[in-house]
Amino acid sequence: MNFDAPKGFRAAGTTAGLKVSGRPDLALIVSEVPCAAAAMFTRNRFPGAPVVVSRAHLAKAGRRMRAVVVNSGQANACTGPPGDEVARGMCEAAARIVGCRAEEVIVSSTGVIGRAPDLAKIESALPGLAANASPGGWASAAQGIMTTDTVPKLASREIRLGNDTVRILGIAKGSGMIHPSMATMLAFIATDARVNVPILRKAVRAAVERSFHCVTVDGDTSTSDMVVVLANGAAQARPMKVGTPEFDQFQSALTEVCAELARSVARDGEGATRLVTIHVTGARTEADGRSAAMALARSNLVKCALFGRDPNWGRLACAVGNSSAAYNPEEVVIRIGETRVFDQGRPATFDESVVHRYLDENQEIEIGVDLKAGDATASVWTCDLTYDYVKINAEYRT
């Protein structure tokens, strides 16, 4: 992969033997210097032990985080006090290798709920992993956090802020149990911008709102969702200030990195054959637009029709009709690709074979909804619902 890594970070992934499959299952991100950190976590009421531990560490040491340690294979959620021990143990082991305090480490786990990873295996693998970590090791780290993902997910931007060149790079994982509420399954983003914690938090909230909060695969919010952004300041002499052109550029680039990762999660949704972008225009408010777009994105019937390459505008209209958005049903326009399929509350005259071909020949599908109720817009990303989604999730204990 071709990308510009932010200065002052090292990353790597490895196989610690946590997965039966023998695939990579451990990742480490280290910053040479303490980082400002901001994170968002799942709103699920059964957060995994790593979520609880990381939240506490950020509260204590949010201005000087040094490392992130992540395993895949076991989610370490619903594992009780023994799970808490493992999460804390992972931080302590990483801290020993990195040379920092345990509370300066963020820990994350993804995989089967109710199982904790084998701490001894992680402790054995960490020294080698840390030794291999390099500024260009992000693709390897991205592989270490995969579960049912079929491809590693990485996005980066380089921006010029005044005299400084600043880089933002993120990795993510996520394929099923995707309906982020606070964050997607897991995303870790590093930047060498110099930005303090309150400003970084503001930027992360805004970026997540228009990226990870706009993606759904199956409507299930996981117990492990976590987005972490680390900023080590290596590329800038002076700290960023809100309200400056620099901050606006940083905000845009951070949002772009998050959105690219979020789209890659939807594209790689469990069993998916299509990335579906739902773009709502003419909404009274952005929240209204999001509500209408999510009503479509969450509809199993719509998603099965897309798998069948069926221009079934009736299901699209029905799904819009179930949203709480404000609009006059007799004005709504729905498009599949460029083709207007629904107009002013009733079917438009169109060539079904053309739309069928559009759905059949494109891996990325666009559905447009114009609510004709205002000027706000919203986009969300999802995927189709396929036999393979059922297969992946029906097999005895994934």
Next chain:
Amino acid sequence: MNFDAPKGFRAAGTTAGLKVSGRPDLALIVSEVPCAAAAMFTRNRFPGAPVVVSRAHLAKAGRRMRAVVVNSGQANACTGPPGDEVARGMCEAAARIVGCRAEEVIVSSTGVIGRAPDLAKIESALPGLAANASPGGWASAAQGIMTTDTVPKLASREIRLGNDTVRILGIAKGSGMIHPSMATMLAFIATDARVNVPILRKAVRAAVERSFHCVTVDGDTSTSDMVVVLANGAAQARPMKVGTPEFDQFQSALTEVCAELARSVARDGEGATRLVTIHVTGARTEADGRSAAMALARSNLVKCALFGRDPNWGRLACAVGNSSAAYNPEEVVIRIGETRVFDQGRPATFDESVVHRYLDENQEIEIGVDLKAGDATASVWTCDLTYDYVKINAEYRT
């Protein structure tokens, strides 16, 4: 089928040629005398023309309804003014045959959204259908309203109210696009109880709240949902009063009929192999219990696991964790059948093979959740998510 038909009603179904498959597609219910009627309709913002027309008729003539005419094959939703004409035309044609006014007829359509049925075919079929209608013709009527249903759905109760024997009989259809908000796809219930419109409305609201509002197949609320209850008074000399033991008995029996129909809709969910009852106890309020139960019932991951006969309690806990119900996560208990699989926020020790066998050998599965937060309870019904659900809904234009 063995059932007691309410006095003074006739019903029948027939094949009018509206479906390409040549299956029954038209049903008629006639009361000899004017009926008190109460109905609940879809909350979808694109209600079908029959919903709009029937709502208006009930507002005008709710105390003297005479007939219900229903077609399957075309939903007559999103069909604009031509669809309105067809819905009104169906009422006029039925009124001519029955000998009443068009506004004394309720009309309903179910099938493909965006298509209206062929009015001429309905007009030709109605005289023969009315001639065949009989007090025992309900099973035939139940067949006339089926779409992807695999079995006709009928439920009845006979209750003794003082010196009178009163019967309540209902038919329903529904298999996909099932997440009723006001009512299920279609249900028509007749009773020979003597009950006025305000009291009937009260009874219907209460019955629907604990029956059709407790079932979900795929989370999609349809454009055609409608529950209609007709009471012709044929079995009672004196009208029922609220607050009497008779009303309470009537309410119970009506709720039972609705619940039996609702369960039969879930059991016959598109592609379903299992009827799943989710029973929440220890909720702070009934609404809380419903929220927790629906969070499970709507989870694709839970429903795929049940199809795989996988005692995947982690997904059950995750789904409960996404509900808005009030509870302490460290006290929650989850059971599959009789087996406690999750206890006080962590996995219980249990024999997975026993639970796997329970899921494999029973067509009706029970999942219990004890929130330990109060005394309220709630039950909802759903089904598993299977390859066949995807197949049914992915095939080019169902």
